Amino acid sequence: MRLGGFSHSFALKQSESYQSLKLQLHRYLIDAIEEDGVDLGDWVKSSISKYVEEKVAAYAASQQLAVTRYDLDRLTEEMVDELTGYGPLQVLLVDPTVTEILVNGAQHIFVEREGRLAETDLRFIDDAHVIRVIHRILAPLGRRLDESSPMVDARLPDGSRVNAVIPPVALDGPCISVRKFRSDLLRSSDLIAYHSADEAMLDFFRLAVRRRCNILISGGTGTGKTTLLNILSGFIGPTERVVTIEDTGELQLGHSHVVRMETRPPNVEGHGEVTARDLVKNALRMRPDRIILGESRGDEVLDMMQAMNTGHDGSMSTVHANGAIEALLRLETLLGLSGRHIPELTQKQMIGSAVELVINIVRLPSGRRCISEVLELIELREGAYVTNTLFSYDRAQNRFVRSPTRPSIPKLREGYYGDADVMH
Numbered sequence: 001m002r003l004g005g006f007s008h009s010f011a012l013k014q015s016e017s018y019q020s021l022k023l024q025l026h027r028y029l030i031d032a033i034e035e036d037g038v039d040l041g042d043w044v045k046s047s048i049s050k051y052v053e054e055k056v057a058a059y060a061a062s063q064q065l066a067v068t069r070y071d072l073d074r075l076t077e078e079m080v081d082e083l084t085g086y087g088p089l090q091v092l093l094v095d096p097t098v099t100e101i102l103v104n105g106a107q108h109i110f111v112e113r114e115g116r117l118a119e120t121d122l123r124f125i126d127d128a129h130v131i132r133v134i135h136r137i138l139a140p141l142g143r144r145l146d147e148s149s150p151m152v153d154a155r156l157p158d159g160s161r162v163n164a165v166i167p168p169v170a171l172d173g174p175c176i177s178v179r180k181f182r183s184d185l186l187r188s189s190d191l192i193a194y195h196s197a198d199e200a201m202l203d204f205f206r207l208a209v210r211r212r213c214n215i216l217i218s219g220g221t222g223t224g225k226t227t228l229l230n231i232l233s234g235f236i237g238p239t240e241r242v243v244t245i246e247d248t249g250e251l252q253l254g255h256s257h258v259v260r261m262e263t264r265p266p267n268v269e270g271h272g273e274v275t276a277r278d279l280v281k282n283a284l285r286m287r288p289d290r291i292i293l294g295e296s297r298g299d300e301v302l303d304m305m306q307a308m309n310t311g312h313d314g315s316m317s318t319v320h321a322n323g324a325i326e327a328l329l330r331l332e333t334l335l336g337l338s339g340r341h342i343p344e345l346t347q348k349q350m351i352g353s354a355v356e357l358v359i360n361i362v363r364l365p366s367g368r369r370c371i372s373e374v375l376e377l378i379e380l381r382e383g384a385y386v387t388n389t390l391f392s393y394d395r396a397q398n399r400f401v402r403s404p405t406r407p408s409i410p411k412l413r414e415g416y417y418g419d420a421d422v423m424h
Contacts, residue, residue, distance in 0.1 A: 019125045021065075025075065026082055026125075028059050045084060052079050087133045088122040089178070093160070099180055100222070105173030106130050112222075115367020127167075130174040134164045142267065153247075153265065156181075161248045179222075185252055188231050196224070196361075196370045198400045201391050204374070208357055209235035211411040212290075212314030218327035219361035224369040225318040226250050226294065228361060232316060233292055240314075243283040245276055246294030259286060276300040280307065293317035301334040302342075308354035324358040324375040328385055331355070345383055352380035356409055364395075371400075378408045 032055050043051070053076045060067055060075075067075070081090035092101050092111055100112035106124035110117050124130045131145075137154055138145055145152045150169040154162045159181030166174040188205075191197040208215065209232055217232075219225045233253050236242060243259045244251050251260070261283070266273040276293065277300035283291050284307060291312055293304050296319045308315050319334075321327035328351055335347045342350075360373040374391035388408055392401050406413050 019123055022075070022078065022082075023125045023129075025056065025059055025079060029055055029079055029083065045080070048084060049076065049080050052076050052083065086136060087129065088124060089133060089176070092120070092122070093156070093158075093178070093180070101176070101178040101180070103130060103174070103176035105170075105175065115363060115369065127173045130176065131166060134166070134174065134176060137162055137164075143265070155248050159248070159250065181250065182227075185230055186227050188234070191228075191231065191371075195368060200402050201371060201374065201400065204390065205232055205359075206235050208412060209314065210237070213356040213409070213411065214308045214313060214354055215316045215357045215359065216296075216327055216331075216355050217316070217318040217359045217361065218321040218324060218330075219318075220320065220322060220363065223361040223363045225361060228359065228371075229292065229294070229316060229318055236290060236314070240289040241287060242290050242292060243286055243288040244292040244294070245279045245283060245300075247276070248294075251292065251294065259283075259288075277303055280304055283307075284312075288312060290314045290316070295319065296331065296334060298334065299338040301331055302338040302340065305331070305335070305350045305354045309350065321360070324360045324373045325385070325387070327358050327360065328355070328377070348380050348383060348385070352377060352385060362393075376407050376409055376412070 029052065053072075056072060056076045056079060059065075060072060077091075078088070081087055086093065088109065089101060089103070092098050092109075095111075097113050098111045099115075100117075102110040102112075102117070103124070104110070106126050106129060109120050109122045109124075111120055112118075124133070134145060134152075137156065138152065140157075141154055143152050143154055145164060145166060147166075147168065150166045152164050154164070156162060156178075161179045161181070163177045164174065186194075188202050191202065192199060215232060217225045217228050230251050230253070233242070233244075233251060236253070236255065238255050239257065240255075241257045241259070242253060242255060243261065244253070245261050245263075247263050249260055249262045261279045263276050263279060264272065264274040276298060280291065280293065280300045280303040284303070289312070291304070291307050292315065293300065294317070296304060296317045304315070304317060319327050319330050321330045331351050332344070332347050335342055335350065355377050358373075358375045358377065359371060360375070361369060362372040363369050370393055371391070372393045373389060376388045376390055378386045378388055380386070388403070388405065390403050390407060392403075393399075394401050
């Protein structure tokens with residue numbers, strides 16, 4: 001049995017006495033490094049491992065520790081991670097089967113594999129150890145984390161997203177959430193392989209992107225909205241100029257004519273913030289054919305709706321919502337928070353004329369992500385959205401269902417269901 005990359009026998013030693021040993025060993029190594037006058041920052045990892053291995057063996061001998069060779073190897077590995085990486089998180093960060101890492105205080109580390117959460121037997125030494133790792137993550141980024149600013153978002157060198165919260169906000173000790181970045185992003189064929197969609201859906205998505213429909217992807221946290229957005233963006237023609245706007249750069253379109261922009265938080269003095277709204281406004285001056293907004297979550301929604309309504313057809317974004325209709329209501333809420341007084345009917349009219357398709361994604365109890373609904377927004381009639389469900393997922397029969405009716409949006413009606421020139 002393996003938990004967190006370690007064998008079960010070793011994991012059982014993640015006890016208080018073992019953590020105490022690690023703390024003592026860590027202090028011993030720091031003293032030895034200072035005494036030897038070495039700078040490990042200039043060493044390659046293999047040289048660091050050899051140096052640490054010698055020191056760990058010397059410490060075990062001087063303290064007459066009853067440890068096996070296997071234990072010494074693991075202690076060496078953990079100490080190298082302490083000195084050069086992110087402590088007990090390091091082995092999880094390099095594990096390709098782990099998609100998310102959740103730290104609830106020093107004693108509880110959870111991971112997500114294949115959509116399911118499970119607790120590992122890895123531990124931090126104490127809360128101070130967790131905070132040291134957080135500061136190591138933040139050091140190259142110039143971000144601040146202390147009692148006056150107890151929450152922070154950051155990004156690891158590989159693109160993984162990190163959120164950290166410390167006391168007094170976090171009552172049970174510092175917490176870390178890591179959403180790992182996939183270097184091998186999913187392709188459209190993977191959606192079929194993982195039963196997240198079927199061929200008919202993908203053919204329709206290709207048609208919708210090619211016909212420049214404005215698309216909104218909705219779903220809960222961790223359902224795969226950004227992954228689907230990246231796949232749909234891959235259907236855009238290589239000659240079109242695309243501007244992407246994200247909080248954390250994850251989209252990889254593979255086109256030569258893509259301008260990627262990323263928001264920036266304020267510095268420690270509270271200055272220099274660049275918001276998504278700032279970037280959307282700037283994008284309109286960059287002659288984009290399409291704008292891809294990673295997530296609609298604030299007042300940038302107003303500018304995004306205006307962009308979709310003023311010649312930037314084929315733009316796309318995601319939004320947190322539990323269903324397709326709820327996604328439209330969520331947009332109304334965000335428009336209401338834009339700082340401008342916009343009558344409710346006007347908000348609905350803006351959304352009704354901007355958004356053409358809503359694709360909703362869910363995560364099933366089994367951990368599998370799948371597209372639950374594809375909705376077209378036809379018009380606004382007497383203050384209510386008129387919609388048509390084109391695809392849905394039947395949970396009882398575990399299959400995708402395609403509506404027998406054709407889309408009502410004119411740009412989608414021609415070539416739907418079998419036009420070889422469009423569908424392939």
